[in-house]
Amino acid sequence: DAMVIQNPRYQVTQFGKPVTLSCSQTLNHNVMYWYQQKSSQAPKLLFHYYDKDFNNEADTPDNFQSRRPNTSFCFLDIRSPGLGDAAMYLCATSREPTGKLAKNIQYFGAGTRLSVL
Amino acid sequence: GDSVTQMEGPVTLSEEAFLTINCTYTATGYPSPFWYVQYPGEGLQLLLKATKADDKGSNKGFEATYRKETTSFHLEKGSVQVSDSAVYFCALSAKTDKLIFGTGTRLQVFP
Numbered sequence A: 001d002a003m004v005i006q007n008p009r010y011q012v013t014q015f016g017k018p019v020t021l022s023c024s025q026t027l028n029h030n031v032m033y034w035y036q037q038k039s040s041q042a043p044k045l046l047f048h049y050y051d052k053d054f055n056n057e058a059d060t061p062d063n064f065q066s067r068r069p070n071t072s073f074c075f076l077d078i079r080s081p082g083l084g085d086a087a088m089y090l091c092a093t094s095r096e097p098t099g100k101l102a103k104n105i106q107y108f109g110a111g112t113r114l115s116v117l
Numbered sequence B: 001g002d003s004v005t006q007m008e009g010p011v012t013l014s015e016e017a018f019l020t021i022n023c024t025y026t027a028t029g030y031p032s033p034f035w036y037v038q039y040p041g042e043g044l045q046l047l048l049k050a051t052k053a054d055d056k057g058s059n060k061g062f063e064a065t066y067r068k069e070t071t072s073f074h075l076e077k078g079s080v081q082v083s084d085s086a087v088y089f090c091a092l093s094a095k096t097d098k099l100i101f102g103t104g105t106r107l108q109v110f111p
Helices: none
Strands: A004-007 A010-013 A019-025 A031-037 A044-050 A053-057 A062-065 A071-078 A089-092 A113-117 B001-007 B009-012 B019-021 B023-026 B033-037 B044-049 B056-059 B062-065 B075-077 B086-095 B098-101 B103-111
Touching: A004 A044, A004 A089, A010 A019, A019 A031, A019 A089, A031 A071, A044 A062, A044 A071, A044 B098, A053 B019, A071 A089, B001 B098, B019 B023, B019 B103, B023 B033, B023 B086, B033 B062, B044 B056
Parallel strands: A010 A113, B009 B103
Antiparallel strands: A004 A019, A019 A071, A031 A044, A031 A089, A044 A053, A062 A071, A089 A113, B001 B023, B019 B075, B033 B044, B033 B086, B056 B062, B062 B075, B086 B098, B086 B103
């Protein structure tokens, strides 16, 4: 009953070679997130989409891009991976909260572990 | 700004021991606390949540009570198992579109 699916689970790329990670969801949530998580650290939000509206975090490097062609799919593109980009990348979804008391429950995929050689 | 502070790990326990992982926060507005668990090599799973003051979230033997007066959401379990070994993240939804995570606490349970 996987609801947020990330492919592949493990990705190996070469220094400087573009790579794309994918995420799909069956929850029909309109908000999708991409996080980067390095070893022994908390997830760090890179960007998120409200429907097709893209919201970039201020400290996300330009090397990271994203596409969301439809509600179900979202992609993370790393244009020129460096050694420091080796990490677990997590996709999450949520339903857009409404009202000041609405709560943001995020549902995560299993992640893609990226290695850069 | 809004922040979450949780106790540092690792926490090492024997099977059937009592577990407490402390979590406190600072936030404005109407924050909601969560606990997420991350098993080795996996993504984050929602463990439990609370939506208003004095709510007690519970799941899989874990409990946490949202104490607004002390701005805390401590995680407890009466009897841990080896299978509970994981990293536990306290998180806060203080604004409607983002989660604020604590640094995570690694729990290691030995038979």
